[in-house]
Amino acid sequence: DAGVTQSPTHLIKTRGQHVTLRCSPISGHKSVSWYQQVLGQGPQFIFQYYEKEERGRGNFPDRFSARQFPNYSSELNVNALLLGDSALYLCASSLDGTGMVETQYFGPGTRLLVL
Amino acid sequence: RKEVEQDPGPFNVPEGATVAFNCTYSNSASQSFFWYRQDCRKEPKLLMSVYSSGNEDGRFTAQLNRASQYISLLIRDSKLSDSATYLCVVNSPFSSGSARQLTFGSGTQLTVLP
Numbered sequence: 001d002a003g004v005t006q007s008p009t010h011l012i013k014t015r016g017q018h019v020t021l022r023c024s025p026i027s028g029h030k031s032v033s034w035y036q037q038v039l040g041q042g043p044q045f046i047f048q049y050y051e052k053e054e055r056g057r058g059n060f061p062d063r064f065s066a067r068q069f070p071n072y073s074s075e076l077n078v079n080a081l082l083l084g085d086s087a088l089y090l091c092a093s094s095l096d097g098t099g100m101v102e103t104q105y106f107g108p109g110t111r112l113l114v115l
Numbered sequence: 116r117k118e119v120e121q122d123p124g125p126f127n128v129p130e131g132a133t134v135a136f137n138c139t140y141s142n143s144a145s146q147s148f149f150w151y152r153q154d155c156r157k158e159p160k161l162l163m164s165v166y167s168s169g170n171e172d173g174r175f176t177a178q179l180n181r182a183s184q185y186i187s188l189l190i191r192d193s194k195l196s197d198s199a200t201y202l203c204v205v206n207s208p209f210s211s212g213s214a215r216q217l218t219f220g221s222g223t224q225l226t227v228l229p
Contacts, residue, residue, distance in 0.1 A: 033216070042119075042202050042219030043159065056216055090158055092217075104217060106158035 002027070004093050004107035012113045013081050021076045021110045025093030031055075032074040033104060034066055035090040043090055049074055050096060086114045118142055121203050121220035129228050132193050136223050138186040138203030145218075147206040148179055150188045152199045153222065159202055162188075193227045200224045 005024045013019050025032050031050040035043035045058040049068035068074045072093075078085055088111050092104035121138045128134050140148075148165040163170065165177040165186055176189040186203055203220040 035217075035219075040221070042204075042221050043217075045216045045218065048216060058216070102215075103161055106160070108158050 004091055004105055006089075006091050006107040006110050008110060009108065010111045010113075012115065014115050015081055015083060017081050017114075018077065018079045019081060019112060021078075021089050021091075021112075022073065023076070023091030023093075023107060024073045025091075026105055029093040029095055029105075030072050031094045031096050032068055032072065033092045033094070034074070034076045035092065035106075036060070037088040037090060037109070038084075038086070046076070081114045083114050086112060088112075116141060117220075118207075118218050119203055119205050119220040122223050123221070124223035125226060126223060127226045127228060128193055130193060130195060132227075133189065133191045134193055134225060135190075136188045136201055136203070136225075138188075138220055140184050140186070140203075140205045140218075142205065142207045142218070143184065145184075145205045145207045148186050149204040149206070149217075150175075150177060150186075151202040151204050151219075153202055154199050159219075162201070190225075193225075195227050195229060198225055198227045 007022045033048040034046040037043040046060050047066045048056045052068045063079045066076045088109045090109045091107045094102050094104045119140050150162040151159040152162045153159045163172050165179045167179050169178045174191045178187045200222040202222045205218045206215050
């Protein structure tokens with residue numbers, strides 16, 4: 001079975017541009033979460049979506065937005081890119097996002113470099 | 116103060132050594148706890164969940180102390196393949212609703228030397 005897939009794997013952008021990252025969850029999983037991981041740090045929570053609804057948002061500016069589609073895939077959009085947005089962006093899928101011990105499975109990530 | 120704090124590391128140990136990682140969390144509403152492993156330039160992968168009674172999986176033992184809000188991971192008889200970054204992870208509810216988020220520590224880098 002396919003795991004979580006993300007595209008693209010790598011991306012180079014310049015300051016001020018916008019970017020769209022894509023994620024397809026594991027088949028049967030309805031919840032998608034997005035994380036940002038800068039070098040030397042653990043992943044930081046950005047958003048969680050379930051059934052196309054935003055369930056939670058981390059401490060990120062409004063330049064970051066996301067959505068989830070009827071097939072449960074998701075997009076993360078970042079506008080007006082800053083150098084500090086350079087990071088590994090991880091998508092994680094889980095069954096419904098509410099279970100206390102529910103496992104989140106991570107995709108390979110998209111490595112974004114902003115110049 | 117960070118919500119999840121870990122030993123900064125790095126830890127460099129010889130093969131066969133026992134190594135322990137510690138982690139503290141600040142959100143008393145946290146209800147489940149995990150250790151994830153992340154290899155260089157790869158995604159995090161679940162190593163093990165952590166239960167109040169403590170749990171063991173082969174060479175790995177995890178402990179949770181809710182009163183002290185403290186989590187630990189012990190690796191016995193370390194192997195070269197254990198070299199990775201170990202992330203302490205706490206599952207906490209959002210401020211509203213039933214959904215939960217994972218909060219990660221900064222990770223502790225382990226290098227097992229031949």
